[in-house]
Amino acid sequence: MRTAVVAALLGLGAFAVAAGLVLQLHSYPLLAKLQHDIDTVSVSEGEGVTAVVYPPGGMPEVRHNLRLTATTHVEGDLAAPEIKENGDVTVWKRATIVKEDSGKLVLSAEVRKICLDRRTGEAVAPCRGEFYETERGKRVTAEGRQLLQPGLNFVFPFDTEQRDHRWYDTVLKRPVDIHFAGEQLLQGLDVYRFAHTIPQTALDRFAVPGSLVGRPEPSVDVTQYYGVTRTLLVEPTTGAVLSVREDIRQELRTDTQDEGEGTPVFAGELRLTNASVAANADQVKANLPKLFVITTLPTVLWVSGAVLVAIGLVLLLVWRRGLVAGPLALVIGACLAGAITYGVTNASDPDDSLDLKNVVSSSNVDYGLR
Structure with a gap:
């Protein structure tokens, strides 16, 4: 006995x-990784927004008190050469289109493609086929080992730490520190809040019709300025971004105008809808038990064993x-x-279920571009 x-x-x-x-x-190394075959759609909305619109056949004009809808589609590009079963890199595409609700006019659109480290969420290079495009036919591509969109773009790292991270800003075209700002509950999940404020920053200088900026001249040289206050709610175990809120301010200024005196290009707040936040939270809740097995359970086993x-x-x-x-x-x-x-x-292993030999690149690359 x-x-x-x-x-x-x-x-x-x-x-x-x-x-x-x-x-x-x-x-843990095999299972705690970004999926190759992501395919998600999220929606952001804004009310009382001031923005420039582009009526068909007419001149651009500033309109006020608009209701906007921004739709974002993220999908994996399984045809990309960087995609390999149990590889360390995945390739995602994101297409975003912003429309005003009444006339369904497109205010802006963007498509981009990027290679990501499957564990940290950081952009990596070299990345054949990486690009971003905001106007049809004006695609910006990476060359060689150039890191075109550095930093975090879609998600935070697994086991996100309470510290500053580098978040890529698609307007500035560079990463900016985003700061840990506390913890809170969201849809029954403990989440980290990250936030930053980018002050008004000069972007491009170009000519616009004088009528757009209230001037009698046919053409006026202006500088575009941009600033944003951005808040992200992140589930730390998975690194998933569950909620996004952006208060965006853009204006066109002539040489004699100071901040707030120019013509607003965009002034308002966009935030993920409750439905999109709930869908993100539900996906995380489905994944957390799987991650518990490879994160917390080993410690329990070591101690008890x-x-x-x-x-x-x-x-x-x-x-x-x-x-x-x-x-x-x-x-x-x-x-x-x-x-x-x-x-x-x-x-x-989710990679085992993917057929990476018989795939074609998706067709969303012209999504909403003018």
Whole structure:
């Protein structure tokens, strides 16, 4: 009986410790990664917005008190050469179109493609085919090892830390520090709040019709300025961005105008709809139990396994029973745990279900571009 107790304690302890090690060293790197085949649509809305609109066949004009809808489609480009089963890099495309609701006129649109580190969410290079495009036929592409859209673009890293991160701003075309601003509850999830304010910053200088900026001349040289206050709510375990709120201010200024004296190009707030936030939260809730198995469970297994092994060793020394069965149980428990955990992990690998040999590039690259 004493031999059986010692063997059981040592066997179960070894099983727990070995399973924890496999989950940490093999399962986590294999499963905690961005998916190749993402395909999501999210919607942001804004009310009381002032913006420039482009009536068909007419001149651009400033309109006030608009209601806007911004639709964003993110999908994986499985045809990209960087996509490999269990590779470290994935390739995502994002198409965004902003329309005013009454006449369905397009205010702006953008399409971009980027390579991402599957664990940190950071943009990586080289990335063949990386680009961004805001006007049809004016695509900006990366060359060689150039990092065209550096920083975080879509998600935060797995196990997001409470510190500053570099978030890529699509207007400035460069990453900007976004600061940890606290914790809160969202849809029953503990989330981190990240925020920053980008002050009014000069962008391009160009000529516009004088009528657009209230001048009698046919053409007037102006400088476009841009600033934004951005707040992101991030689920830290997955790094998923659940909610986005942006208060955007853009204006055209002549050489004699100061901040606030120019012509507004865009002035208002866009935020993800409740439906989009709920959909994001539901997806995270579905993924968290899977991540628990490869993040928190290993620690539980190590601690419990170590306790069982310690008790078994003490009893082995005190009772002098199980001197052969005990070590044998240790070996069998460890081997059995490794084999089972390794097999279950590989069977759960989402990359195995993808057919990466028979894919074609998606067709959303002209989405909304004028």
